[in-house]
Amino acid sequence: xxxxxIHPILVTHSGRFHCDEVFAYAILRLALALxxxxxxxxxxxxxxxxxxxxxxxxxxxxxxxxxxxxxFDHHQRGAPLRPDGxxxxxxxxxxxxxxxxxxxxxxxxxxxxxxxxxxxxxLDESVLRxxxxxxxxxxxxxxxxxxxxxxxxLIGDFNPVWDSSEADSPQGGNAAFRExxxxxxxxxxxxxxxxxxxxxxxAEVLAAYAAGADPxxxxxxxxxxxxxxxxxxxxxxxxxVSPAANxxxxxxxxxxxxxxxxxxxxxxxxxxxxxxxxxxxxxxxxDAVFVHVRRFVGAAQSRAGAIEMARxxxxxx
Numbered sequence: 001x002x003x004x005x006i007h008p009i010l011v012t013h014s015g016r017f018h019c020d021e022v023f024a025y026a027i028l029r030l031a032l033a034l035x036x037x038x039x040x041x042x043x044x045x046x047x048x049x050x051x052x053x054x055x056x057x058x059x060x061x062x063x064x065x066x067x068x069x070x071x072f073d074h075h076q077r078g079a080p081l082r083p084d085g086x087x088x089x090x091x092x093x094x095x096x097x098x099x100x101x102x103x104x105x106x107x108x109x110x111x112x113x114x115x116x117x118x119x120x121x122x123l124d125e126s127v128l129r130x131x132x133x134x135x136x137x138x139x140x141x142x143x144x145x146x147x148x149x150x151x152x153x154l155i156g157d158f159n160p161v162w163d164s165s166e167a168d169s170p171q172g173g174n175a176a177f178r179e180x181x182x183x184x185x186x187x188x189x190x191x192x193x194x195x196x197x198x199x200x201x202x203a204e205v206l207a208a209y210a211a212g213a214d215p216x217x218x219x220x221x222x223x224x225x226x227x228x229x230x231x232x233x234x235x236x237x238x239x240x241v242s243p244a245a246n247x248x249x250x251x252x253x254x255x256x257x258x259x260x261x262x263x264x265x266x267x268x269x270x271x272x273x274x275x276x277x278x279x280x281x282x283x284x285x286x287d288a289v290f291v292h293v294r295r296f297v298g299a300a301q302s303r304a305g306a307i308e309m310a311r312x313x314x315x316x317x
Contacts, residue, residue, distance in 0.1 A: 007041060008032070011055035011062075012090070014045040016159050017177050019152040020089035020135040021060040023128075024072070025177075026184035027094050028057065030102035037178070045174055060090035067097050074136075082132070089135035095120075095128045106192045112200070119195045127191070151187065155180045198225060205229035209237070217241065217310045219303075223250075231258055238265050239310035241303065248289055248299040249306035251313075266295035267309075268316045285309050 010028060012021045025043070028034065037043040044051060052062045056070060063076040072093040074080070080088050088096075103123070104116040133139045134152050158180040159173055166172030201224040208220050218235070220226060220242040230237045240252045253263035270282050273293035280288045287305040291298035300306040 008034075008056040009042045009044060009054070011044045011046060011052055011058045013047055013061035014171065015047075015173075017045075017155070017173060017180065018135060019155045020091040020131050022155050022158075022177060022180045023091040023131055023184050024059045024094040026181045026188060027091070027098050027102045029181070029185070030105050030188065031098035032101075033105065043174075043178070045171065045177065059094055065093065067093075072097075082129070086129065086132055086138070087136040089128075089132045091135075092124075092128045092132040095124055099124060099128070102188070103192055106189055107196060110196065112196050115196050115199045118199060119192055122195060123191065151184075154183065158183075198228065201225045202229040202232070206233065209235055214311070214314075216314060217307065219307060227255070227258070230254060238314060241306045241310055243303070244299065248301055249303050251298040251300070251306050251309050253296045261296075263296055265313070265317050267291050267298050267313050269295065270316075271295070271298065271313075283309060283312060285312065 010025070012025065032041075034041045044055070046052065047061060049062075052058055057072075058064075058070065059072040060074070062071055062073045064071040064073055065076070065080055072090055074088050074090055074093060080093065082088060082092075100116050100120040103120045104113045107113045107116055107119075131152070134150075158176040160166040160176060164172075166176075204222075204224060205218070205220070205226045206229060209215070209218055212219055215236050216238040218226065218230070218237045218240040220240065223242050223244065226240055226242075229235070230240075237254045240250075240254065242250055242252070244250050251267065253266060256262055256264050268283075268291075271279060271291040272295050273291065274282055275290040276288075279291060279298075280286055283291075285300055285305050285308050287301035288309060289299040289301060298306075298309055300309055
């Protein structure tokens with residue numbers, strides 16, 4: 001599709017719809033800044049070869065894969081495969097061309113387009129690959145299971161039921177298709193925003209770590225997710241100091257591995273379960289607030305106090 005085509009014709013197949021063609025449509029709308037059919041594009045669900053042949057972008061119908069011609073079907077012999085041999089769905093094929101543009105469009109309001117390549121690649125592996133597998137009836141994760149709360153099942157539930165007035169209509173389900181695409185749009189927006197926030201936190205954690213005086217104590221000026229960055233970059237962090245919403249400064253311990261409830265080093269046993277003056281006397285930190293009885297977290301009233309708690313905990317070990 002060229003820039004001159006300001007009202008493109010988008011075509012996918014009619015009849016019962018599935019996750020892959022709905023997801024593909026949501027991707028295209030984001031990447032091409034399309035709002036609604038009739039206003040800035042035409043969405044046609046058909047199997048008519050003449051209509052398919054004259055469309056600007058076609059997916060999941062037409063038995064042709066040719067990105068240069070904007071044809072993205074995967075049902076024909078010789079359809080493209082991922083490098084590991086996994087067959088693509090229409091959504092996976094559309095994502096290879098339009099995914100990064102769709103992500104960049106979602107990141108633009110926050111000025112975070114720099115994260116688009118990384119987020120698009122992660123979504124391709126975590127979401128689009130799974131859609132490819134389910135649409136083709138294969139799974140690297142074991143037998144394909146009909147997950148009642150999975151995205152594919154939720155999208156499938158938008159289809160007209162067998163005894164509805166739309167069930168036997170050639171254009172039945174068109175409105176439901178657009179409703180399903182709106183659901184996908186919301187899912188994509190939230191997933192991209194979550195990944196953006198995680199990548200931003202990773203960058204800030206690495207910057208704070210580089211600026212720290214002791215590689216074992218990570219001091220953050222804002223509360224944010226930090227464990228993923230510490231693990232992925234193999235930082236030798238023992239304690240993290242960061243502000244809490246109530247005005248205190250927290251001292252968090254680092255688990256030995258993701259998901260563990262243990263600590264690389266717990267806070268001192270002599271501090272366990274103490275609060276206020278009792279903790280101040282035991283620790284020597286005047287504004288110490290509390291230490292959990294399980295010794296995985298503590299707090300002080302000030303940044304300096306929390307850092308001192310972390311420093312003394314290291315020395316006590």
